[in-house]
Amino acid sequence: MTSLFTGTGAEPSARVAFAGNRLQRLSEKRPAGCLEDALSAPETRIFGFIGGKLLLDTRQGEPQAGRSLSAFDALSPDRPNAILLGYDKGVAQVAMPLKADVETLPEGLEALAPRGLYLKHLLPDETVGIVAQGAAMVNWTLSSQFCGVCGGRTVSEAGGYRRRCPETEGGCGTTLFPRTDPVVIMLAIDETGDRCLLGRSPHFPPGFYSCLAGFLEPGETMEDAVRRETHEESGISVGQVRYHASQPWPMPHTMMVGFYAQALSMDIAMDGDELEDCRWFTRQEAVRLLERIEGELTTAPDGTIANRLLRDWVARS
Amino acid sequence: MTSLFTGTGAEPSARVAFAGNRLQRLSEKRPAGCLEDALSAPETRIFGFIGGKLLLDTRQGEPQAGRSLSAFDALSPDRPNAILLGYDKGVAQVAMPLKADVETLPEGLEALAPRGLYLKHLLPDETVGIVAQGAAMVNWTLSSQFCGVCGGRTVSEAGGYRRRCPETEGGCGTTLFPRTDPVVIMLAIDETGDRCLLGRSPHFPPGFYSCLAGFLEPGETMEDAVRRETHEESGISVGQVRYHASQPWPMPHTMMVGFYAQALSMDIAMDGDELEDCRWFTRQEAVRLLERIEGELTTAPDGTIANRLLRDWVARS
Structure with a gap:
């Protein structure tokens, strides 16, 4: 019998952006007060978020993400909406929404979307993974302040990993859980295995x-x-x-799932609302796209699952 | 080069419960008024739901699910929360929440969770698939009546496929989209490939x-x-x-994703909160489980993804 498990390289899902998170989340094992304990421990690492963007401090040279809580004093930390993400070797890691304005941050501070952090290689992969978790949780938290069933104001539980509409305050008792939206992303391959289908949205760069x-x-x-x-x-x-x-894709709280699709036809009938072009590319053309040469046609950068699908198809021999 | 696409049988995802939905959803192409048009067309097929349960009419012998709107007159149809699921050969299919009480339904009517419908083979697979979509959408709709950002009352758009917190009524303008919660489900296999890991939750039958x-x-x-x-x-x-x-799993709006997992160790250290037993089973023992013999140990029934994982592993030769 052939083994279910073959191949020796790293799995494709380990080779995408935001996959490097190794925190112990303990999300089912959180005592009351775990977040307050974390916030009062001086070693706790706080990640500040403004909306879905991470606050980055570049005043000391190397960009710093996780800081101690006091570093955020002047940026209106929103403690009731903080989220205990988990523990790294026993050290708590917390996402802290900030009520500061992105446009008026002090010199040396900037707020970056997770995608930009990854593309610019500003932080270690493991930290970028924590940022992905934090951004998704902050986005969910800020969009779950009220109960969808009865409109009551919700409160944080389990260090921010659940929210409840409390009956003690006239609510309906509903528990809200974090949300992850699955998106399928696919590379269709023609029946000869020599061409792949790519499209361009009107929102893409030229x-x-x-x-x-x-x-x-x-x-x-x-x-x-x-x-x-x-x-x-x-x-x-x-x-x-x-x-x-x-691939986790925290804009705002998505999970990308990548597939190869066997095309049974070749004639493109494009939906002009969603795409402004859609074409078959040969393997050689796909290699050129991946080289990302200035002035030529190009494709999604390293770390995206679209790049992984294309790169792994091109590499098959 | 070996093809990316091998195997000739139906894909595993086509052989699970709730996979038979073939509606044209047109969810991105819905004009204003599409739901009202559907509700006024006499041929439209209405699926009544009480909470997450489908209303089934057994008064004419064969259980009937989709009915005309008038069949639900006495059961308090909740028209503002109805959802246009899509079209079957041009005929609209609508999920209609009912404010009726499950306990006091008229003779010959009953409300069943989608799981029971499938297990009892009460409806064709394609209809069960539509019910899965309907149950998930009804569950999401009833838990999205208020905006999580500002607490404003939301309104239905795109035939119930989106909800909006209308600025014209003092809301914040947020758009809400349907929610699908991914769950991973896995069969761990030992390194010899001869044993698999199964557990039992305290909620399972003996x-x-x-x-x-x-x-x-x-x-x-x-x-x-x-x-x-x-x-x-x-x-x-x-x-x-x-x-x-x-596999779609509409209790309330989950997607199950099934995996084989290569076990690197054999010593079980069970989490007693989540499981009350966890054991390795040989292939022969797994075959016995699948036979579901009265009085013996047993496993998840046909149609579940757990059954599919176990059955497809046992069948590998």
Whole structure:
């Protein structure tokens, strides 16, 4: 019998941005007061967020992300909405929403979206992974201040990992849990295995082509979502679908799931609302895209799952 | 070069419960008034839901799910929260929340959770798939009546596929989208490939063992979630992780994602809060579980992704 487990290299999901988070989250094992304990411990590492953006301190040269709580005193830390992310070798790591204005930060401080942090290699991969978790939790927390069932004001529990609409304050008792939105992203390959399908959204920079993608719908398998989205956007029919990798994508709280899709047709009938171009690329053309040469057509950068899908397809021999 | 796409049988995700939904959802292409148009068309098929349960009419012999709107007149249809699910050969399919009480339904009517519908084979697979979509959308709709950002009352848009907190009524303008919660479910296999790891929750019926599972956390790859959950619940370390299948699971709006996990250790250190037993089963023992013999140990029924993972592992030769 062949083994279920083959291949020796790192799994594709370990080679994408935001995959480096190694915190002990202990999300089911959190006593009351765990966040307050963390906030009063001097060694606790605080990550400040303004909306979905991380506060970065560049005053000492190397950009600093996690700081002690006092470093945020002047930036209106929103303690009731802080989230205990987990522990790194026993040291608590906390995401702290700040009510400061991105436009008026003191000299040497800036707020960056997680994507920019990764692309600019400003922080170690493990820290970028913690930032992904923090950004997703902050986004969810700020959009869960009120109960969707009854409109009551919610309160933080389990260090911010749950919120409750408290019956003691006239609420309905509903518990709210963090939200992660699955998005399928796929590279359709033609039946000869020599060409792949890429499109460009009107929002992309000039000359930029990438994989098609879309949110999973309620009541749908991921494979059906790949077939539906590919057909809706490009008119291409998809047969088999093969899983490749997954990636946290904290803008605001998404999980990307990457697939190869077997194209059963070649004639593109593009949805002009979603795409402004959609084309087949040969393997050689895909290699050129990945080289990201100034002035030529290009594709998604290293660390994105779209890049991983394209790069791993090109590398198959 | 070997093809990316191999195997000739139906994909595992096509062989699980709730995978049979073939509606044209057109969720991005819905004009204002599409729900009202659907509700006024006599051929439109209405699925009534009480909470997450489908209303089933058994008065004419064969259980009936989709009915015309007038069939629900006496059951307090909640029209502002109705959802246009999509179209089957041009005929609109609508999920209609009912404010009726499950306990006092008229003779011949009953409300069933989607899981029961599937297990009892009461409806065709395609209809069960529509019910999964409907149940997930109804659950999300009823828990999104108020805006989480500002507490304002939300209104339905795009036939119930979005909700908005309207600025014209003092709201903050936030748009709410349907929610799908990813859960990883995994069968850990020992290094010889001869034994698999199953556990039992205190909530399971006597003698019932199934795959370990847990919600994906924000900022986590699915593979890391498989390793984390397996280790948390059983103490077993996992190396490689291999995707198998996905399944809509509308209780309330989950997506199950099934994996095989390569166990790197054999000594179980069970989390007694989550599990009341956790054991290695040989292939022969797993076959017996799948036979579901009265009075013996047993496992998850056909249609569940846990059953699929176990059955497909046993069938490998």
